Amino acid sequence: MLRFAKLSPLLLLSLILTTQCVFEPDGENLVPIPMLDLSSVSINLNDYASDTIYLDATKQFTFNVSGLRAEPDSFRVYINNRFYTSGIPSAGGNCNFNLSSLYTGTGYHTLRIESVAPSGTNSLGDQAGVEKVSVWREWMLDADATKPEPIPFTFDTLHGTVTLNWQPYHHRTFKKYKIFKECKRHGASFPSICSTIEISDPNQTSWTDTQYMGEPTTYWVEIIASDWQVPGPQQEMNFNPWIRYEFIDNRVKLSWQNIFFYKNVSSISIRKNNVPEITFTNLPVSEHTMLNTFDFGYDYDDYEDRGFKVILEGANQIVVYTTDVFVGKKINVGVNPVFGIYLSSLAYVPSEKKYIGKVAIDNQFSFASFDTTLTLLEKANYSPSQIGYSNSREHIYAQIYSPDQAIASKVYISLIDAKTLVPQTLLSLKDKTNITRYPEIISVTDNNLIVFNSNWGNLIYSQPSNEWIFTKYYNINLSLRKAFSVSKDGRYIYEDNKLYQVTNNIATEVKTYLTTAMRVMFRPDKTNELMFIQRNGDILIENVENFTARTITLASNLINLESVSYDPISGYLALSMKYGSPFVNYMIHLDTGTSFTVKGLAPLTVANNNVFSSAYYIEIDKLKAMSTL
């Protein structure tokens, strides 16, 4: 142990050496890097050489940094030492940012641009991208953000055009006046900005619209100062000239209000029924007379192209004024027509000086009476399915349903009081015969015979004797009715190509005809004249007492005969043929044999010297004068 104790210092030294004397690399390779010299660094704000910058709107500032070893990779902008924005340079090294005086507000401010770039020393930190150098520069901002007041303006329309006038705006932030014109272009559904005009001279305080021709247009003046865009109050200009037309014989005279803004109009074109009529370039002109080709009547399905268009053409646009054209007067009764028909079963009652018929109200017909101006007088609370008039209008029968509606099959014939339209006597045909179907009343004779026609038979009921005096029955499946007519005095019957004479309520056959006439009927106002309306356009009128005949020949064949109407007061027979649209109507005076043709938008009805076509009517003589066919 003693020896070990003596060796212990040696062992201790050995242990220390073992643990401490281990090689440790400690070399350094310090690479000298030149100091960064920032003395030549400069920040150049393009377009602003001065240290003070005037700012009166949004401006784009562009700057670049020179003198650095590396291109900047970011920048930051401070206004009054508050962060404003930051960005990165573009490919060329330029840095851009926008600044508005609305942001700074009016006054003096400091603008500080700070650019950050890699140091470019190529040191370890530089290569790692964590060693940056930041340089900055400050400018003084003189900012003005004064908000202008809205500018009102006035119109000057006295010189053939429209001119806007306003008060000038003088302020150093003024940029421009901007005039907005909002109009609804022809054919457009909604108005839109059709043009804007910019005026950069603050002393120019008026602007003339060299294109305005009177269309509804809204203007306003906007003032742009600093970054403000302050629109002024809007005002609308709308010149809506009157357009009138007047029928003069077979011509129509169109006139319109003198175009107020004539300076901007280079031509005026007239279109009639959407067909070009004439173009005027030698202005001013305010009327034009042309051939009347308008159709009579009113067709609610097809009126858009009926009328005149006065088209003003200017430099870059057109303005269209339109007016519908209606031939005749509009009836004062009836709304919501039934299948386009306003009046039906119309007849004039001379003793009462009024019309009787069915009028369409809310898509339903009602029995009613009208005065001579076609104004409603009385409206019954029922609507007969058929109405029969005697020529004298003394006897008027209507087929109406039973007041007891629960018995729907009971249909009554009722004598009607022309004054009150009140049913006077209910006559149940079922009580008088065993027929189960009711025929249609087609006429009543002056001696009070009620004439029925149907596709299963022709019947005559004598109201005075309360008996059926004529009955002919046919196969119910026949699609065509047999021709059937009775003279006004009840003495003669035409039925299925046979003429009968009635004596003491007994019909005796007196003649058989071989005819293919489209219609055969007695003249309602003549006792002995039987008319054969034939396809070749001939109307053969035979006197059934002496069998002499005369013929009225029309200009063309009769095709698609739609309706036949006769006015005993004027003596005119109206034949309406549908060739598609519109109808072609013949107006034939049966006594003189004269005729004229009327194109109409609906079948014609004649009564009391007037012609009716759906919602319009006109005196026959006037219509004849207007006729050009």
Next chain:
Amino acid sequence: MRTALTLVVFFSLGSTGFSQSVSLSIGYASYDMSDLKKLNDEWGLSSDLPLSLTDDFPGFLNMEVAFTLPSNKKLLVGGFLGMTSTGSRLAYNDYSGHQYVDQRLFCLNVGPNSWIALNVSDQSSFYLGGKAGITYTGHVISSELIIYSNSSSEEVKFSSINAFIEPGAIYQVSIAKTPLRLNVQLGYNINIAKGKLTLKDDPNAYLTDDSGNAAYSNWSGVRVSTGISYTW
């Protein structure tokens, strides 16, 4: 523990009538390390930075504890335990930071030694002989990057076993009339077998150069040391 047991056995032999000794020496050692130097060359070339070799496996302190078994003074037989270390550094430094790629090597040598006296006297003795043994190498490759206040580092550890012989000579001088002697030792270490530097975490992986050839630690080199021995 094993060293302590050896010492107990060693000191218990002091009562046999023969003399024995224990010595502690410290000196200088140089190393070959050609494979690892080649690695530094390759790493320097592949770096983006201008790395320079600031330490290139320099010669370093060599320490050794040795003993001789009881014997006459003509033939000394014993053993030794030695330790030395070295390393290298690829470095780049500037004001913003540095990058270091270091290799640190540490070795423990253990084995028998034997010496034959050519001249023995009470004042001085001169021996020829040598050592043989195995070398355990601990090898650490580390890299460190510091840029301003940011740093990163990584480290991998290898180890290997080499065999060596080290012929040499010892000159001893007595210090006054004490049992202490001053030793001066000169030798040359030759690594006669070199083991692969295997990855510490994966014995199947080992250190190679860019060509895929195994890189070895080679401790061959001069050994010069001086020390004190205690004889009884």
